[in-house]
C-alpha cells in the first residue's frame with residue numbers, strides 16, 4: 425500500500441487474504457520496492473503495479489543486483505562499467521555508467537529512458553526468478569536471500 429510502513433502493509437495483506445477466496449488472484453497496488461514485492465509474494469500476492477521503475481529511472485536511479493545506483497553522481501564520471509554487470513538488458517549491453525551520467529548531465533531525455541528500460545528489465549527478471557523459485561519449491565530460500573540482499577527503500 426502506498427505510503428504505509430511495510431509492517432502495516434503485511435498485516436493488511438494477511439487480513440485481506442482471510443476474506444478473498446483462495447482461488448482468486450491477489451493484487452497489491454503501489455507495492456514497488458523489490459524487497460516489498462518478494463515479501464508480498466510470500467504472503468500470497470499475485471499482481472503488482474508501481475511507478476518506481478520508470479519514475480526513478482527518469483531521475484537517474486537504477487535498481488541493480490548489487491543495490492541502487494544514482495547515476496548522476498560524480499563517482500561515475502569515468503566509470504566504463506554497465507549499470508549492472510549481471511544484467512543482459514539493452515542499456516547494460518551498450519552503454520557505460522559514464523555515458524549515462526553524461527546524458528543526464530546534458531539534459532538528454534534518452535538518459536531517463538535508458539535507465540527506465542534497465543529498471544523494467546530488472547523487475548521483469550525479478551518476477552521471472554520468483555516464478556522459477558515458486559515452481560521449484562525454493563521460494564522460501566530465495567525470499568530469505570533477497571531480504572538480505574535488497575535494501576532499495578533506504579537512502
Ligand SMILES: [Zn+2]
Pocket residue numbers: 507508511512513514515516517542543545
Ligand atoms: Zn540492465
